Amino acid sequence: MDKPKYYITTPIYYPSGNMHIGHTYTTVAADSMTRFKKLTGYDAYFLTGTDEHGQKIERKAAEAGVTPKQYVDKIVDETKALWKLMDIEYDDFIRTTDERHEKVVQKIFRKFYEQGDIYKSNYEGYYCTPCESYWTQSQLVDKDGVKVCPDCGRPCELAKEEAYFFRMSKYQDRLLKHIEDHPEFIQPEARKREMVNNFLKPGLQDLCVSRTSFKWGVPVTFNDKHVIYVWIDALSNYITGLGYDVDGSGELYKKYWPADVHIIGKDILRFHTIYWPIMLMALGEPLPKQVFGHPWLLNGESKMSKSLGNVIYADDLARHFGVDGVRYYCLREMPFASDGNITYESMIARYNADLANTLGNLVNRTIAMNKKYFDSVIQQPGEVTELDQDLRDTATGAVQRVIEAMDTLHVADSLEEIMVLARRSNKYIDETAPWVLAKDEAQRERLGTVLYNLLESIRIIGILIQPFLPETGEKILAQLAARPEAGTLDSAAVFGGLVPGDVTGEAVPLFARIDEKKKLAELAAEAEAAAKAAAPKEEPKEEPKPGKPEITIDDFAKVELKVGEVVASERVKGANKLLVSQIKIGTETKQIVSGIAKWYSPEEFVGKKVVVVTNLQPVKLRGVLSEGMILCAEDEAGNLAVVSTEKDVQSGAEVR
Ligand code: MSP
Numbered sequence: 001m002d003k004p005k006y007y008i009t010t011p012i013y014y015p016s017g018n019m020h021i022g023h024t025y026t027t028v029a030a031d032s033m034t035r036f037k038k039l040t041g042y043d044a045y046f047l048t049g050t051d052e053h054g055q056k057i058e059r060k061a062a063e064a065g066v067t068p069k070q071y072v073d074k075i076v077d078e079t080k081a082l083w084k085l086m087d088i089e090y091d092d093f094i095r096t097t098d099e100r101h102e103k104v105v106q107k108i109f110r111k112f113y114e115q116g117d118i119y120k121s122n123y124e125g126y127y128c129t130p131c132e133s134y135w136t137q138s139q140l141v142d143k144d145g146v147k148v149c150p151d152c153g154r155p156c157e158l159a160k161e162e163a164y165f166f167r168m169s170k171y172q173d174r175l176l177k178h179i180e181d182h183p184e185f186i187q188p189e190a191r192k193r194e195m196v197n198n199f200l201k202p203g204l205q206d207l208c209v210s211r212t213s214f215k216w217g218v219p220v221t222f223n224d225k226h227v228i229y230v231w232i233d234a235l236s237n238y239i240t241g242l243g244y245d246v247d248g249s250g251e252l253y254k255k256y257w258p259a260d261v262h263i264i265g266k267d268i269l270r271f272h273t274i275y276w277p278i279m280l281m282a283l284g285e286p287l288p289k290q291v292f293g294h295p296w297l298l299n300g301e302s303k304m305s306k307s308l309g310n311v312i313y314a315d316d317l318a319r320h321f322g323v324d325g326v327r328y329y330c331l332r333e334m335p336f337a338s339d340g341n342i343t344y345e346s347m348i349a350r351y352n353a354d355l356a357n358t359l360g361n362l363v364n365r366t367i368a369m370n371k372k373y374f375d376s377v378i379q380q381p382g383e384v385t386e387l388d389q390d391l392r393d394t395a396t397g398a399v400q401r402v403i404e405a406m407d408t409l410h411v412a413d414s415l416e417e418i419m420v421l422a423r424r425s426n427k428y429i430d431e432t433a434p435w436v437l438a439k440d441e442a443q444r445e446r447l448g449t450v451l452y453n454l455l456e457s458i459r460i461i462g463i464l465i466q467p468f469l470p471e472t473g474e475k476i477l478a479q480l481a482a483r484p485e486a487g488t489l490d491s492a493a494v495f496g497g498l499v500p501g502d503v504t505g506e507a508v509p510l511f512a513r514i515d516e517k518k519k520l521a522e523l524a525a526e527a528e529a530a531a532k533a534a535a536p537k538e539e540p541k542e543e544p545k546p547g548k549p550e551i552t553i554d555d556f557a558k559v560e561l562k563v564g565e566v567v568a569s570e571r572v573k574g575a576n577k578l579l580v581s582q583i584k585i586g587t588e589t590k591q592i593v594s595g596i597a598k599w600y601s602p603e604e605f606v607g608k609k610v611v612v613v614t615n616l617q618p619v620k621l622r623g624v625l626s627e628g629m630i631l632c633a634e635d636e637a638g639n640l641a642v643v644s645t646e647k648d649v650q651s652g653a654e655v656r
Helices: 021-039 055-064 068-085 099-114 168-181 189-200 231-235 251-256 266-283 314-321 323-333 344-374 386-407 411-432 441-465 470-480 516-534 553-557
Strands: 005-013 043-050 092-095 118-128 133-135 141-143 146-148 157-166 261-265 291-294 297-299 340-342 561-572 575-585 588-594 609-613 619-621 624-626 632-634 640-642
Touching: 005 021, 005 251, 021 043, 021 261, 021 291, 021 297, 021 314, 021 323, 021 411, 043 068, 055 068, 068 092, 068 314, 099 118, 099 231, 099 266, 157 266, 168 189, 168 266, 189 266, 231 266, 261 266, 266 291, 314 323, 314 344, 314 516, 323 340, 323 344, 323 411, 323 470, 340 344, 344 411, 344 441, 344 470, 344 516, 386 411, 386 441, 411 441, 441 470, 561 588, 575 609, 575 624, 588 624
Parallel strands: 005 043, 005 261, 043 092, 261 291, 297 340
Antiparallel strands: 118 133, 118 157, 141 146, 561 575, 561 609, 575 588, 619 624, 632 640
């Protein structure tokens, strides 16, 4: 019989910077859920990836002096290496720059347009010229009574640009009904009310789905001024990654869609429970069965952010706590519905209490005792006492409870169930005192039974913990030298999988206890070193060099300078400092916006020969495209003159 299928996804993350512990949390959670499903006999498919387009990445790449693709390639490589380190086993990694994705997104956009779901209009918002960003009124920040850009603090102006919009309201009632008819669709429950009451019931706004103000995006095929803006591009990954195509989809899509669950953070729940289902309705495709919006992982009390300097990275933590130490902490510490906190103190406490003292100790003591008393040979268990039965019930009960908890994605509760069994087993050691039994030859059989029961408990723990802590689970089963058939979930439901006469392996410590004081001092020293390395370098005190730092000839060679002739020029409407000019450079003509209207009128500017930076990334200034920069000199008195050549040369001549 075919295995039941299960399709699970994470968000595709922005590779604008390296992934931190928050992204790692989501990915580890999804990985554990996938592994658990596989353990319970599902054919599970796990997709993750990166969301690579947009203005922020375009800008970051420009700052780094590389192309956007070069910029994201590097971060994607680092992300994949991090997922490998964290033992994350995805089935596929989708990038929105993959051709398989871009082509299909273009077709989806066209289909929406052709069937009237997308229409052309104007996007209006508050525009920050230096940041080239639109903001809504509510996003602006008040500075001395002036509304300013939340990023750079400079004033914004109301501006307009042509854009395509998706008619969300058309599908609103259908979506509301779907949410009401499928109570499991949005999880946790509280978030569903938030979506329905705050967004759906008040009425959906149409969504802006294209931009003309930047280039780094998937072009709209029927209007190449526009790129597809964010959400249609990003959300489609869940189906393009499976080979969905408007003109006929591939086998993976037919097999796995609809998704069983999208695991995401609560920050993007609205996009996944409103825009995404509506897009799917418009495509005529089935909706995902569930969207799970997990809470935030906070650093102490605050959200992690680069500007607060409190971002925690999983690979740094793994150096101190091991990969499974980090996986355990994130999964165990994150509550189902309310935010979780990371502190080094709680991390050390959790590690010591659960992993070192409870689990590590249990496994180590048991394997060592079996070696000491029975030369590692697994004994035939004898009579089952009440005490033994209690341990057996706890063990088989744990299997049921973990399965139930995982059915509703209560990962932390599942881990707690496993720890309950480990604690019960440690207590069983104290209650049965094998070291006392060992002194009495008449108790030999009883000692064998006690150790058998303990080894069995450990086996069940090893099986149950594998999806969450793969390496630890594997190590436990290896120490038990369990036969493959004694490593399955089915076998965990029955006490008695280990075969008497088989020989257990060597005791290898799983988790060494951490000295809290020492570890905190180490972590503090590392944080200090990192802060120093990140701080701007101090200028040498003696003989500071005036001007900008020295550059090499190669740095200079990156700038392409050419002579151009101004063939037309006019003022930019609504911007009294700007001229927009057409500059003939050899055989091509570029449009350039410059802030020189105070010194040159359009009439006197036409006909001048100027020097132009021709390989500058195009930008929009006040909504007008500028494809280069005209060189000017300005003195301290505020006199400005454009740079020209000393003798007349033809336009297009290179300036070196
Ligand atoms: N690219 C979009 C998602 C598109 S999905 C079609 C995006 N990317 S992101 O890089 O900002 O990642 C956001 C996701 O990262 C959150 O939804 C969550 O899964 C994870 N997290 C980022 N920071 C987090 C915490 N501090 N805590 C928990 N999860 C966090 O949004």
